[in-house]
Amino acid sequence: MNFSDLAARTNRYLGARGEVPPACGELVEACLAEARAVQRFRYVSRIFDETPAFLRKSPYAEYFAGCPRVALCAMTLGAEIDLRIRRLMRSDPARAVVLDAAASALLEAMSDEYEERFGAARTDRFCPGYGGSPSEDVREIFALLRPEKETGIALLPSGLMVPQKSMAGIVGIGRRAERRCGDCAAKEHCTWKEEGTTCFAPEKRS
Numbered sequence: 001m002n003f004s005d006l007a008a009r010t011n012r013y014l015g016a017r018g019e020v021p022p023a024c025g026e027l028v029e030a031c032l033a034e035a036r037a038v039q040r041f042r043y044v045s046r047i048f049d050e051t052p053a054f055l056r057k058s059p060y061a062e063y064f065a066g067c068p069r070v071a072l073c074a075m076t077l078g079a080e081i082d083l084r085i086r087r088l089m090r091s092d093p094a095r096a097v098v099l100d101a102a103a104s105a106l107l108e109a110m111s112d113e114y115e116e117r118f119g120a121a122r123t124d125r126f127c128p129g130y131g132g133s134p135s136e137d138v139r140e141i142f143a144l145l146r147p148e149k150e151t152g153i154a155l156l157p158s159g160l161m162v163p164q165k166s167m168a169g170i171v172g173i174g175r176r177a178e179r180r181c182g183d184c185a186a187k188e189h190c191t192w193k194e195e196g197t198t199c200f201a202p203e204k205r206s
Contacts, residue, residue: 006032009105014098031095031102039106040078042151043114046144047071047173054140055170059131064123067172071118073125074147075111076166077103085164103165115171123172135159141168 010028011020020028048070055064064070081103088096111125128137142148142155145168153166161168 006102006105006109009108010098010102013101013104027095027098028102031099032106034084034099035077035081035102035106038077038080038084039103039110040080041075041107041110042078043073043075043111044145044147044150045071045073045171048144052140052144054137059133060126060170063126063131064170064172066175067123068175069173071115071171071173072141072145072168073111073115073171074141074145074151074153074166074168075107075114076151076153076161076163077107077110078152078165079163081165082163107165107167111167118171118173121174121176123175125169125171127167127169138168141170 007025007028010032014028016024049068051064051070052072055061055070081099085096085100085103088099115122115125126133128141129135136159138159138161139155147153147168148155151166152163153168154162156162
């Protein structure tokens with residue numbers, strides 16, 4: 001896992017643009033090291049040869065068109081990182097915010113790395129709430145995947161997951177699909193777009 005890529009992801013979560021001051025860069029690096037030390041990564045998935053019914057609607061149907069199989073997945077960094085962030089919120093709120101962003105970046109990166117086992121012909125992970133999809137569809141994933149025992153993730157009545165550094169999504173298998181701004185629910189008010197970049201590839205476009 002590339003540490004500089006993790007730092008760049010963390011800075012994006014923090015809303016940082018351009019050159020990061022040395023002190024901020026050092027704090028990001030320290031929080032990434034702390035997140036990596038504390039994390040207890042767990043990932044569970046199940047591959048479906050037949051597309052689950054809840055994915056046969058927009059925008060899933062369009063995103064996963066041409067994929068002969070899909071994988072439902074759930075992943076977490078565990079409860080320890082949540083506890084560390086909560087404690088820091090009382091003693092050092094600024095560091096807590098950076099650690100929170102670092103943990104989010106680490107969860108994304110570790111999940112991406114895990115999903116390499118699905119093969120090169122796969123889509124990016126698509127989570128309920130993306131592209132205008134209903135965020136409550138996470139319940140559909142939990143109903144089919146039952147990740148609670150293997151990962152320790154619980155789904156609250158509100159639809160939120162605990163531990164907080166957890167997520168659930170879908171990966172299409174058998175066809176490559178790149179992330180697109182057109183799939184994003186925030187595309188009409190995107191500050192990255194105004195600057196000629198994207199949140200997932202922040203390099204300046206030519």
